[in-house]
Amino acid sequence: MRKKIVAGNWKMNLTLEEAKTLHKDINEALTTTNSKCDVYHFAPSIYLNSLIGNDQVVKTGAQNGYPAKNGAFTGEVSMQQLSGIGTQAVLIGHSERRQIFNESASFLKEKVDSALEEDLKIFFCCGESLEQRESGKFKETVIAQLKNSLFHLNSTDFSKIIIAYEPIWAIGTGKTASPEQANQMHKSIREAIAHAYTQEIAEKTSILYGGSCKPSNADELLNQPDIDGGLIGGASLKASDFLEIISTYN
Structure with missing residues (x-):
């Protein structure tokens, strides 16, 4: 059985007390x-330092990490530093990092390798834009992101990866990804993993959906056969909403 996962990405929100x-x-x-x-x-x-605790049910993750262990990288936080304070996971390849900060496939590959060295659980994000969706090249786009930043890993290391599919075209555009559309992309990702590795590894890989999942659509989305959970944005900032999404798997 694949592990079901619900993860909240707070982005640049909340005060420390909140x-x-x-x-x-x-x-x-x-x-x-x-x-x-x-x-x-x-x-x-x-x-992170204020949230991490060994006795907690909720695991803590960083939204970003720099691949070098140390050096003259003002403002950055290394994977080694994150691991050193007990951080358990890190997001890599989020659409906002790709688009706003121009993070390339080769740079994301460096991040993946560095995070694995520090034994951080990797949530690797992939997804296509509205233009790529409408051009019909969305599957090729997403699979290329996996090939260019992940598929160099051996089977053992790849088994430590969680994939998060983000249909960028369905976030803030007024367009909606149907549960069937979301599941079809998850299925395509799983097929690509099976081709690169084995069917067994593909079946064991958790693939999360990251496209505007909220309490009103969580049950229909998260119970699709190839969707193994959600990477939740806005709805993770309110406890009642996030808990309602989590309850999909209770």
Whole structure:
């Protein structure tokens, strides 16, 4: 059975006190609930030290990390530094990092290798733009992102990767990815993994959906056969909404 995962990406939101309260509320709620999925909070790096705890249900992740171990990279935080404070996971390849910060496939590949060296769980994001979706080249686009930054890994290392599919064209555009469209892309990703590795590895890889999942559509989306959870944005900032999405797997 593939692991079901619900992860909240807080992006550049919340004050420290708001972050601590939200993290505490989710942890407390889950200690009394028999949740059948893993739960992660991807918080701003400056908050991680205040959120990490060994006795917590919710795992902590960083939204970004730099591949070099140390050096003259003002403002950056290394994978080694993240691991050193007990961070458990890191997002790599998020559409905002690709688009706003122009992170290339080769740079993301460096990040993947560095994170694996530090034993960080990798949530690797991939997805296509509206233009790429409408051109009909969306599958090729997404699979190329995997090939260029992930498929150099051996089977053992690849088994440590979680994929998060983000249909960028369905976020803030007024267009909507149907559950069937989302599942079809997840299926295509799984087929690409099977081609690059084995069917067994593909079947064991958790692939999350990251396209405007919220309480109103979570049940229909997250229970598609090839969708193994969600990378949640705005809905993860409100405890009641995030817990309702998590309850999809209870």
